[in-house]
Amino acid sequence: MSQPLLHNYWRSSTSYRVRIALEMKGIGYEYVPHHLRHGDHLDPAYLAVNPQGLVPALIWTDGALVTQSLAIIEFLDETKPEPPLLPRDPHGRARVRMLAQMIACDIHPVNNLRVLTSLRTLFGAGDEDVVNWFRHWVNEGFQPLEKILAFSNETGKFCHGDTPGLADICLAAQVTNNARFHVDMEPYPTIARIHAACMALPAFQKAAPKNQIDAE
Amino acid sequence: MSQPLLHNYWRSSTSYRVRIALEMKGIGYEYVPHHLRHGDHLDPAYLAVNPQGLVPALIWTDGALVTQSLAIIEFLDETKPEPPLLPRDPHGRARVRMLAQMIACDIHPVNNLRVLTSLRTLFGAGDEDVVNWFRHWVNEGFQPLEKILAFSNETGKFCHGDTPGLADICLAAQVTNNARFHVDMEPYPTIARIHAACMALPAFQKAAPKNQIDAE
Numbered sequence: 001m002s003q004p005l006l007h008n009y010w011r012s013s014t015s016y017r018v019r020i021a022l023e024m025k026g027i028g029y030e031y032v033p034h035h036l037r038h039g040d041h042l043d044p045a046y047l048a049v050n051p052q053g054l055v056p057a058l059i060w061t062d063g064a065l066v067t068q069s070l071a072i073i074e075f076l077d078e079t080k081p082e083p084p085l086l087p088r089d090p091h092g093r094a095r096v097r098m099l100a101q102m103i104a105c106d107i108h109p110v111n112n113l114r115v116l117t118s119l120r121t122l123f124g125a126g127d128e129d130v131v132n133w134f135r136h137w138v139n140e141g142f143q144p145l146e147k148i149l150a151f152s153n154e155t156g157k158f159c160h161g162d163t164p165g166l167a168d169i170c171l172a173a174q175v176t177n178n179a180r181f182h183v184d185m186e187p188y189p190t191i192a193r194i195h196a197a198c199m200a201l202p203a204f205q206k207a208a209p210k211n212q213i214d215a216e
Numbered sequence: 217m218s219q220p221l222l223h224n225y226w227r228s229s230t231s232y233r234v235r236i237a238l239e240m241k242g243i244g245y246e247y248v249p250h251h252l253r254h255g256d257h258l259d260p261a262y263l264a265v266n267p268q269g270l271v272p273a274l275i276w277t278d279g280a281l282v283t284q285s286l287a288i289i290e291f292l293d294e295t296k297p298e299p300p301l302l303p304r305d306p307h308g309r310a311r312v313r314m315l316a317q318m319i320a321c322d323i324h325p326v327n328n329l330r331v332l333t334s335l336r337t338l339f340g341a342g343d344e345d346v347v348n349w350f351r352h353w354v355n356e357g358f359q360p361l362e363k364i365l366a367f368s369n370e371t372g373k374f375c376h377g378d379t380p381g382l383a384d385i386c387l388a389a390q391v392t393n394n395a396r397f398h399v400d401m402e403p404y405p406t407i408a409r410i411h412a413a414c415m416a417l418p419a420f421q422k423a424a425p426k427n428q429i430d431a432e
Contacts, residue, residue, distance in 0.1 A: 050360075091291075129338070144268040
């Protein structure tokens with residue numbers, strides 16, 4: 001295989017993270033869309049490739065399967081180190097991973113499609129309940145994230161200094177996702193500023209959900 | 217400060233992960249308990265230290281704050297490399313991070329205390345609903361995890377080869393947590409076998425919830 005394959009879905013926030021990293025690294029890839037709402041990811045052919053049936057999943061050029069967006073991005077960073085997506089010093093790396101995981105572990109998993117669907121089917125949640133749930137967990141995570149970013153002199157044009165990296169990737173994908181649920185960004189000026197700085201970069205634009213071949 | 221501080225809670229699964237890593241590395245630390253069910257973590261004094269108000273949070277010997285269990289563990293691994301908690305090769309590192317994140321991103325966040333509490337307060341979920349919710353997400357994650365572990369020749373006595381690491385830490389903490397909800401482990405012989413191998417090690421035992429000073 002000359003190019004890696006990326007199993008993904010245009011609107012999946014975790015797929016968006018990986019697409020940004022691939023674009024930043026300048027790694028060409030084959031885009032394999034899976035329509036999550038139609039259940040494409042539960043197709044036995046896909047489950048044979050990726051037993052978890054989720055996206056994103058990267059098939060590297062040597063055939064290796066890597067799933068989980070943060071694991072994929074760190075793999076890309078270790079395999080093709082330029083431009084780096086993490087700082088070199090352990091303290092900086094810890095800060096960037098912490099910021100990334102505040103989104104990737106504490107906000108996104110509680111708000112993804114399969115959880116929102118379960119709230120509807122198990123507890124009869126309606127559209128308004130789902131929107132309120134989504135906004136609640138974003139706000140729970142964004143309030144401390146805004147504080148940490150606003151009060152640290154390690155924050156620059158981006159989450160950590162003046163070059164974009166892993167934390168910015170997670171931040172940008174989450175803010176983009178938020179728009180669907182009309183999350184009020186007014187309490188989060190630092191997050192909004194960093195999001196705008198990200199979206200001015202070609203990699204973030206090219207990887208954006210609306211610019212994918214399966215976008216509706 | 218001669219020793220790091222760990223803000224944590226005996227029964228928190230993410231706190232348990234960090235305690236295991238500290239024990240494996242032989243790093244002494246001061247244990248600062250926060251009683252999650254009593255809302256200690258929402259105390260203004262603690263919020264001034266950690267704006268997210270969650271546990272675990274590590275205060276390193278130089279005063280640096282690191283939160284998010286996986287970020288903390290990678291920080292410990294980079295700061296005190298022996299014994300290593302991740303393999304050296306990018307493919308192995310990706311596999312271990314993937315296995316860890318299948319638990320840390322797809323199972324645990326949907327099942328932690330604050331989410332279970334929200335199901336009760338927002339949707340009137342009862343004890344049985346909460347138990348079913350917990351088991352559902354464990355099973356959704358453990359089915360593919362069992363497959364990946366059982367069918368890979370990279371799996372050894374532990375998740376990746378014959379030495380314990382980051383993936384085993386997440387696996388052991390999750391299986392321990394499962395017991396409170398009586399998750400049937402019979403469909404997961406490989407996971408159960410690795411859990412048993414972990415629990416035979418002093419680091420996993422010493423760090424176990426029941427052996428902490430704030431255990432009830």
